[in-house]
Amino acid sequence: MAKSLIFLAPGYEEVEMLTVVDMLRRAGIGINMVSITDTLEVTGSHNVTIKADQLFAGADFDSASMLILPGGMPGTNNLLAYTPLTDKLVEFNNSGKFIAAVCAAPGVLGALGILNGKNATCYPGFEEKLTGASFQKKPVVRDGNIITSRGMGTCIDFAGEIITALDSAAKAEDIKNKIIYNDTY
Numbered sequence: 001m002a003k004s005l006i007f008l009a010p011g012y013e014e015v016e017m018l019t020v021v022d023m024l025r026r027a028g029i030g031i032n033m034v035s036i037t038d039t040l041e042v043t044g045s046h047n048v049t050i051k052a053d054q055l056f057a058g059a060d061f062d063s064a065s066m067l068i069l070p071g072g073m074p075g076t077n078n079l080l081a082y083t084p085l086t087d088k089l090v091e092f093n094n095s096g097k098f099i100a101a102v103c104a105a106p107g108v109l110g111a112l113g114i115l116n117g118k119n120a121t122c123y124p125g126f127e128e129k130l131t132g133a134s135f136q137k138k139p140v141v142r143d144g145n146i147i148t149s150r151g152m153g154t155c156i157d158f159a160g161e162i163i164t165a166l167d168s169a170a171k172a173e174d175i176k177n178k179i180i181y182n183d184t185y
Helices: 014-026 075-081 083-094 106-111 152-166 169-178
Strands: 003-008 030-035 041-043 049-051 066-069 098-102 140-143 146-149
Touching: 003 014, 014 030, 014 049, 014 098, 014 152, 014 169, 066 083, 066 152, 075 083, 075 106, 083 098, 083 106, 098 106, 098 152, 106 146, 140 152, 146 152, 152 169
Parallel strands: 003 030, 003 066, 066 098, 098 146
Antiparallel strands: 041 049, 140 146
């Protein structure tokens, strides 16, 4: 089973994080919520506190196939400021492993040089943070091992692309259909 890690920093966007966790778990893809603080309970940008599965020091990076960054402010800035995480992001990219980021969080990848020569997207107004990338105004952009998305409203598609990368497009469509996504009545 593919394993992924999603990171909670104070001020993360709750819906972006939870949509990804929920959909991956529905798909049977292992995902752990990892706190980059010294406590499991992390409060998001809208004052919702969620208990992470583990602290950063306990995360199993060796068996992880993907690292995922939710957006939100100041969560994105807190992710970028946490050197142990940024070191792992660079390591994963250098190894060709998957990295996914949504909303403002693709700017973390831009700051680390991970987006050089890639197509990427982000929340409106953060385009200049995509250093080295070609901005694409699309809900989700996958370029090689990098998946980026625009924000909370695109997270079902974002999670679907993550499921596609770690399992299959058929599994992603099945999950999206079961949550009555984009249904016409």
